[in-house]
Amino acid sequence: MAEQDAALAARCLRGDTDAYDELVRRHERALYNGALRIVRNSEDARDIVQGVFVKAYEKLSTYDPERKFFSWIYRMMVNASLNWVEARRTHQELEADLPSSEPSPEGEFVMGEESRRIEEALARLKPEHRLAVVLRYFGELSYDELSYVLDLPAKTVKSRLYEARRLLAAYMTEAGVSHGTH
């Protein structure tokens, strides 16, 4: 996947915009989900991801093919999302705008409700903790990649992620999340 990404990026640099279309297709879901969990607003997440993809295209010549394209663009998304959060924080509290699941079948309803509670617990985390969780679980990044994206030593990243999980466990216990019982 990473090698294919690098090849696609190389084709883009030779003027093949269809190759970039493929890169967008491959990564739009992960980037959108990451941005959504950071900024917690679907429209803003969309704008951020769209802007990041366009900016990445403009800066593609600076991309180092030795590094994963995904990590490179994910880092851009994180920075853009954090800038957005910082700008927004001066104006108002973050508001939840998370998508809800279709509540029709009983099983899906239980899962959807549980997901909602976890999302709420996630929202209670400080941004730096939430970010670590988002990158780990939605970006599926390794610790080395997390370290690169967050520009932090791997040890700090691990510690932050541990603290985030510990806080989430506490919040979810408070909320009575019943995961692991089904």
Place this chain on the structure above:
Amino acid sequence: MAHTESDLQAALDNKLSPAEKARLAAHLERNPQAREDYERLKNVDAALRNLESVDPPGGLRQDVMRQVRLKEALKDSSVRTGGSWFVQAWEALRNTRPVFQLGLGFALGMLALLPALWNSPELSLNPGHVAGTLSRSHSGLSTVLTIREPGIQGEVLKSTQDGEFQMELRLRSQTPVLVSIIPGSPVSLVSWESEPATPGTVQFEPDRLGIQHAGVAAYRFRITSATDLWPSLSIRIEQDGLSLFQENIP
């Protein structure tokens, strides 16, 4: 604690060797509090792994690619002179009766529509370019007017080259708007293009040039005037008959 923390992290990440797993299991067996903490962390881990991934909004990729291709087009292309028939059409339109204007407008619209029928809805550089061929852009365009209104952002850029004037309008709007470029002095249109290609959205009327705009697009016009000076032009943007923006183009 640091030792336990790293062990628990590694366990959650499934990175422990069998020996380390056995050592951790023994530790948890002896320490009920540690065991409870570990179970809670495992639950969190499982819950996070099971969180639903949300579908990205429809059209996100298409919007990205539209912008990418727009940037490519603006970077690499411009309309080459050579639309003399267009000058004649423009001049003819200015001087004919409405019935002929309608007829010619319809014919132009159909001509512009043909490429769209033959191509996918995805943006390509050539469809919809009613006049001219693509060539390297000269870099003399500079911003003369900035548009910053709620829901509408854009800029007007101008340049002069070899006695011809080039004007470019870059516009982003959340909802459809009608843009009018209104000449205040005699002017002839040599050629025009838009990116993305938007067949039929540019209309030529005797006293103005109208653009039905939505989303993100750029429109580039090459014009001449009777004098060697930039013709007097103004821009008006309206929505449902309500004027949102009106300025003379400096």
